[in-house]
Amino acid sequence: MKAALIERYGSNDLVKVADIAVPVMGPMDLLVQVKAASVNPVDVKTRAGQLKALLKYRFPLVLGNDLSGVVADVGAQVRRFKKGDAIYARLDKDRIGTFAEFAVVREGAAALKPGNVTFEEAASLPLVALTAWQALVETGTLAAHQRVLIHAGSGGVGSVAIQLARHLGATVFTTVGQHNVELVKRLGADVAIDYRSARFEDVAKDCDVVLDSAGGDTLVRCFECVKPGGVVVSIGSTPSATFARSWGLNPIIVLAISVMSRKATAAARRHNARYEYLFVRADGEQLREITQLVESGAIQPLVDKMFPLEHVRDALAYSESGRATGKVVIQVA
Ligand SMILES: NC(=O)c1ccc[n+]([C@@H]2O[C@H](COP(=O)([O-])OP(=O)(O)OC[C@H]3O[C@@H](n4cnc5c(N)ncnc54)[C@H](OP(=O)(O)O)[C@@H]3O)[C@@H](O)[C@H]2O)c1
Numbered sequence: 001m002k003a004a005l006i007e008r009y010g011s012n013d014l015v016k017v018a019d020i021a022v023p024v025m026g027p028m029d030l031l032v033q034v035k036a037a038s039v040n041p042v043d044v045k046t047r048a049g050q051l052k053a054l055l056k057y058r059f060p061l062v063l064g065n066d067l068s069g070v071v072a073d074v075g076a077q078v079r080r081f082k083k084g085d086a087i088y089a090r091l092d093k094d095r096i097g098t099f100a101e102f103a104v105v106r107e108g109a110a111a112l113k114p115g116n117v118t119f120e121e122a123a124s125l126p127l128v129a130l131t132a133w134q135a136l137v138e139t140g141t142l143a144a145h146q147r148v149l150i151h152a153g154s155g156g157v158g159s160v161a162i163q164l165a166r167h168l169g170a171t172v173f174t175t176v177g178q179h180n181v182e183l184v185k186r187l188g189a190d191v192a193i194d195y196r197s198a199r200f201e202d203v204a205k206d207c208d209v210v211l212d213s214a215g216g217d218t219l220v221r222c223f224e225c226v227k228p229g230g231v232v233v234s235i236g237s238t239p240s241a242t243f244a245r246s247w248g249l250n251p252i253i254v255l256a257i258s259v260m261s262r263k264a265t266a267a268a269r270r271h272n273a274r275y276e277y278l279f280v281r282a283d284g285e286q287l288r289e290i291t292q293l294v295e296s297g298a299i300q301p302l303v304d305k306m307f308p309l310e311h312v313r314d315a316l317a318y319s320e321s322g323r324a325t326g327k328v329v330i331q332v333a
Contacts, residue, residue, distance in 0.1 A: 003100030004312040004330075005060045009049025012313050012320070015063065023097065025104045027075040032087065032105050034069040036123035036306075037098040039319040039328040040156065046096070047316065053253050054239075054279075055093060063312075064098030064330070066090045066126035067105070068119045078107045080284075086113040090126035090282045099312055099330055111287035114294035121301035122294075124327035125160070129290045129299065131280040132161035132211075135233040136168070138286075139276050140209035144169030149204040149225050150211045151218065153189055154180035156327045157235065159302045161211055162187040167298040173204035173225075180325060187302075201225050212236050223267035223275075231274040238264060243277040302326030 001022050006014050025031045043063050045051050068088040071081050081087060089110040097103050113122045136142040148165045152158040153174030165172045166188025175195040176184045184192050193200045201224035204210075208230045210222045215236025222232045234240075241258040249257070258265075261277075268275035293299040304326045307315035312330060319328045 001101035002309060003062045003097070004064070004309060005062045006047055007059050009047065009052070012047070012316055015047060015313050015316060017310055017312060018060075020060070020062075020100075022102045023104045025073065025075050027077040028107050029075045030071050030078060030081055030087065030105045030107060030110060031073040032067065032069040032089075032103050033072045034067050034098060034101060034103050034332040035119035036069075036332055037064045037067045037330045038124045038127065038156075039315050039330060040065055040127050041319060042127070044316055044320045053249070054247065057094075057096075062097030062100050064100070064103075065093075065096050066123065067098035067103055068113050068122035069103070069333075072102065075107070080107055081110060086119070087111065088113045088122045088126050089284065089287065090130050090280065092282045093279070099309065099332070101332060106282065108284050109282035109287075111284050111291050114291045116295055117301055120306055120329045120331060121303055124156070124301045124303050124329050125290065125294070125299075126287060127280060128156040128327065129160045129164075130283060130286055131157050131235055131278070132164045133286050133290060134280055134283075135211050135235065135278055136161060136164055136209060139233050139278060140211075140231055142168050142170050142209050145171070146208035147171045147173065147204075147206060148209045148211070149173040149175075149200065149207045149222070150189075151175050151200075151213045151222075153184040153187070153192070154325050155213070156324070157211075157213060159184075159187055159326050160299060162189050163299045164293070167293060170208075173200075173207065175200050183325065209233065220263045220267050223264075223271045223273055226271060226273045228272040231276055232264075232268065233276045233278055234264070235278050235280070238277070239279070240265065240275055240277040243279070247279075303329050305329070306331055
């Protein structure tokens with residue numbers, strides 16, 4: 001089968017499309033013929049080796065974290081799916097590889113693809129929609145009439161998070177470039193803050209939940225927006241020490257992360273708020289909830305550009321530009 005892979009970490013030039021063996025599934029896995037996969041910033045970070053301390057991969061490494069496709073075969077213990085089902089999934093973080101004609105998906109990570117969207121649109125959703133769900137529903141327990149600040153509302157995560165927060169009945173603040181103000185309002189944002197001309201902490205006050213996607217100084221400033229008892233959920237670059245311990249990272253890395261995140265931890269204490277770092281996990285059950293929201297029209301996929309598998313480098317470069325509006329999708333079949 002054709003697959004986009006790397007043999008060592010580094011620049012985009014190292015990504016190549018090669019012929020390799022179809023992956024072998026276990027008894028609780030699905031073998032999926034991939035129709036489409038989406039590009040996420042994590043793919044660029046993985047390619048560059050920026051996640052080496054967190055994720056131990058072997059080479060050659062097929063890139064890609066989420067997909068849509070058709071079940072080609074099922075393991076002996078699979079009960080939920082059968083050959084021919086159209087599914088979508090975010091793969092487990094240590095078993096990635098969706099930029100390929102076939103991928104192995106754990107049964108518990110998959111859900112039936114929403115019937116009202118194309119394979120490309122479905123592929124744009126799993127990683128970002130699960131991120132939004134785990135940040136706002138699971139960690140933030142966001143409820144009707146609460147206030148939420150969502151950073152980068154025009155991005156992959158932000159565009160779904162706005163729609164989810166709107167569906168939950170929250171008042172939504174979002175940061176966005178001027179050219180995308182109309183877009184985020186259409187998605188359901190109540191207040192769009194142009195990040196180039198305004199300081200978000202001057203506008204978004206007393207939020208119950210803040211979704212940070214930048215880390216660093218932005219993460220620290222997010223605590224100015226959260227009310228006492230609220231939570232800042234970060235998916236940006238600064239994991240918390242609690243997160244590092246929960247992943248069983250070695251004590252030296254935990255110590256380094258504690259030092260790196262000390263400003264955010266101190267800000268959380270000062271504002272009597274929680275600071276949670278999230279690394280999105282595969283979850284077929286949550287994805288089934290998302291399928292329902294897509295089928296009801298509450299969440300609509302937002303695809304910016306599509307690239308054939310052969311142009312995977314262009315797809316990665318476009319995502320790496322940080323300027324995509326919504327998602328970048330790779331068409332495989
Ligand atoms: N920890 C996790 O589990 C997890 C999961 C998903 C994503 N993430 C991380 O979250 C971040 C966002 O992911 P994504 O998929 O949404 O990225 P993305 O789609 O590539 O984000 C691009 C969007 O961000 C906007 N943007 C850039 N700088 C901004 C700023 N300062 N303020 C507001 N908007 C800004 C851009 O708008 P303009 O063109 O107008 O600038 C563009 O629309 C990435 O760092 C990613 O690695 C982490």
